[in-house]
Amino acid sequence: MREERHRDGRKITIGVFGLTSCGGDQMALFNCEDEFFTLGRSFEIAAYDLVDVERQPAELDAALVEGAVTHEEDRDRLTRIRKTAKVLVAMGTCAAYGGVMARHPGPDPSPLKEFVQVDFTLPGCPVERHELRRVLGSLVHGDLPVVEDKSxxxxxxxxxxxxxxxxxxxxxxxxxxxxxxxxxxxxxxxxxxxxxxxxxxxxxxxxxxxxxxxxxxxxxxxxxxxxxxxxxxxxx
Amino acid sequence: MSRTLRIERIDRTRGHGALTVDINSGRDIRVSLQNRQGVRGFANLLVGRHLEEVPSLVARVCGNCSYAHRLAAVVAIERGLGLRPSRQTRLLRELAYHGQLIASHSFHLYVLALPHYLGGEGFLSMAERFPEHGERGINLHCLGNQMEEGIAGRVPHPPNPVPGGFTRAPDPEELLKLRWSLQRHLRDAEKTLLTFSRLDYGPVPGVDAEFWAVKPKGRSYGYLGFDFSESSGRTIPFDQYEQIQKDGRQVQVGPLARLNLFSSRLTPRAKELFKRADLKLPSANPFHNYLAESIELVFSMERSLWLIDTLLKRGIHSEKTPAVRPKARRALAAIEAPQGTLVHDYEFDEAGLVSKVRIIPPVVYNQPLVAAQVREAARVATAGSDEGLTSFLKQIIRAYDPCFYCGSV
Known part of the structure; x- marks a missing residue:
């Protein structure tokens, strides 16, 4: 990946967050391995629940959110993330559709779009690495990929x-x-x-x-x- | 003077755990270690489903050790139904298992643990400042993933194994590629022990614990067996997996427990390394878990090389998976997941539909011990600042590698 910057010269900032899930989609992103370091040339990873100390950046170009909303804490966190991010990507099937979860006595596990605006849906259990790369590649250009419509x-x-x-x-x-x-x-x-x-x-x-x-x-x-x-x- | 410490997120552990410590006096300290992950309700989800659906669904319990969950379910079903997988299948399963263990341990060591000792920030900034450590961690993690993906099909949530077999065997070329990667990174694993032997973990409070692990089959170190072993010397059958909790005893499961129980069974290079390490057993020092993991990395790599050679010598055959005929049975298995004992216990009816499920992950076994260890650390270090104490307590919890994803099954 070529080094890319915003017009104002700053790197694109992304945050990676996990709600109720298995952590597998955050792991899939980390599993990009050697490419993961290359990402650092174009992106500033301002938060990453799975691998970093806790961070809540005040402003993000994009948030990748894994997991479904199953309780109050998830919902509050999601709302906060949405407020700070210009683009919000539902990363993985839990975030996109609720995923493998049982109905609870309390509220049903729900996809992100029931609470906030989702700008792009990247399904998969786990998400595919090549699709993650496509999303990140598009973000560099201030864009989002075309929605997959092949069965x-x-x-x-x-x-x-x-x-x-x-x-x-x-x-x-x-x-x-x-x-x-x-x-x-x-x-x-x-x-x-x-x-x-x-x-x-x-x-x-x-x-x-x-x-x-x-x-x-x-x-x-x-x-x-x-x-x-x-x-x-x-x-x- | 009483004080309360609240850690809303024990960062750099798997998933979201929180800790509250109430210190009223040196003697009166209350510890509450909470799992803040939302519950997914796998037991409810699985009831009424056919046994063939179970392995793919339970793999989704954890994005770190999905292979262990899948394997535990498959082995449980096989034992319940009396299916016996072929030798090739068993060799392939074990090889993929070592891949997962290498990925899991190296992630814990380099991504979750090491950054704190090299300056306090997360993995990303550590990798920038100490590229040698960053690259070594990534190399080992990548190797583990390559093995799991190459043999079982995907990371995480692989499509293999299945009850009775393995749906697709890898090409010999794939095995040769893995062989080459393993040889290339064996030194990285050895250097890992050196790195973690040299860190200063601070004063370590001693808490008594019994060690507990699945007793490996045969004479080798390993992750599959038919009974539990306890440091008291007792052997306990699998169906008494709850006994230890009922007795209210503190047990430790995981790499250090396995090493405490079975270090004499290690492979030659791992054994040599273990002898040279500054590690006197028995030890319940939580930070020795890092050394145990480093030694297990070397063991898994040596063992994988042997598995690959054995597979290549036998020749890889395309095998048909036997048809599964359901019976009304209890299906129970325990295996050693990378972080310790993992129990899957099911009941099926005559149509093969699940009627009962219990899954006990390592984090649940370790919970009372971790809480006791935290209490003791808080007692010893009670004079320190809130900040210092918080950091130390987090280090202690992190050393056990608790997985709050598995804990929110």
Whole structure:
């Protein structure tokens, strides 16, 4: 990455924060490893919950926020972060759709967009490193990437996998799930369970019907769609 | 004079933990160590799901040790159903495991712990001022990730293993690449012990603890077994995993506990290094955890080289994963996660649906001991300033590498 600066000569400041989550998306960013240091040439990492002392910068060009909102503290923190950041990115499926969490006696685990404006949604459980790089690369230019609108099926075909849904009648959510993972789970002979959330314009009810036609009970199909993205069927 | 210390975030630990210490007098000190991560409710989430869904879901408990959670669930299911994975599968699983351990330990050592001792700021500024340490930490972390990703498929939340097997074996070229990386960075692991042996951790309060770990199979040091070992010399079957808590005893799990119990089983280079280290066992000094982790890094790398050679010698075969036939069973396993004993306990019905779940991560086992250690440190250092005491208490907690993500399962 070339060294890039703001027009006024200062580095772009980013903050990386975690709400209720497993820390895996903050880890995925750190896992960029050697590129991680290169990032330092274009960015000033002003806060990073996972690896740094606690910091709450007064002003940020961008905040990358991982995790869902499950309690008051998450909500207050998110509101504070939003006030300080020009751009807020929902990093990972928990932040984007609520993620793998059970309903609680208290408020439901909720995605960030239910509380604040989210400028870009980067799904994934965990987020893909190449997509993180794309977001950071765009931020350098004061921009955001184009939203991914290819399904996991699209990428799965490019991998020349046998179709689990068609050939094995397996419960696979590839047709309605946002791609970007190169169909990793199918490459490893599992099926897609929708960890990257709903594809733009996907029809969830129709997916449930399709699975039913393959012999899957409707209830199981519905629950499966909602495992990583609460309210999936309402979203689509 | 009474005083209260509040640490709202124990920074540079995994996840969000907080600490309150009420000091009324030298004798009356109350410690409350809290997990501030929001709870995700995995037990509720898993009930009613099919056993084949379980490994991928529980991997999501932790972004640091997702492989350990996945493996624990898979091993539990296999033991419950009487499935026996092939030798190739077991070798591959262990190799990926060492990858995770190398990544986890090096992250704890270099990213979470070391910066404090080299000037107090976080990893990013440390790496700028001490590039040698920054690069070594990154190199080791990268190596661990490369191994886990290369063998199990992804970091974190890998798609392997699965009950009964491993869905895809790596190419021999992949193994040769890993072999080369391991050899290249073995020196980095050895230097790690040197670095952490030379740090000044300050006065260390002594608290008695029993050590507890999964008793490794066979005669080698390792992370899988069928019983627990305790420093009293007793062997305890897995289904009594709650006994220690019921008895209200303080136990320590994790790298230092494992080394205390099984140092005689280390590989040659790790053993040599251990002998040269300034580390007299048994030790419950929390900071000795850093030395134990450094020694385990070397062990894991040596063991991985052996695993790769064994795999290459046998030849890599494409194996079919056996079909899983559910039965109404209890499925229980304990493994050693990088930070210590991890228990996964399930009950399945005859259709293979989960009816009961218990997951106990290392942070839960260590909790009473960590609190006691903090209390003792506060007692000894009570004359110091709030700032100094806060910093010291954080160092003590950090040394145990508590994972508040795992704790908010």
């Amino acid at each position: 996991v099926c699209f990428e799965c075909k490019l991998q020349e996998n046998t179709c689990a849904l068609k050939e094995k009648k397996a419960l696979c959510l590839g047709p309605v799930t946002t791609g970007g993972c190169s169909a990793l789970c199918v490459n490893y002979r599992l099926t897609c369970r929708g960890c990257r959330g709903p594809l733009v314009d996907a029809n969830g009810e129709s997916m449930v019907n399709l699975l039913q036609s393959k012999g899957w009970p409707r209830e199981e199909a519905r629950r499966s769609l909602e495992t990583f993205a609460r309210g999936w069927l309402k979203l689509s």
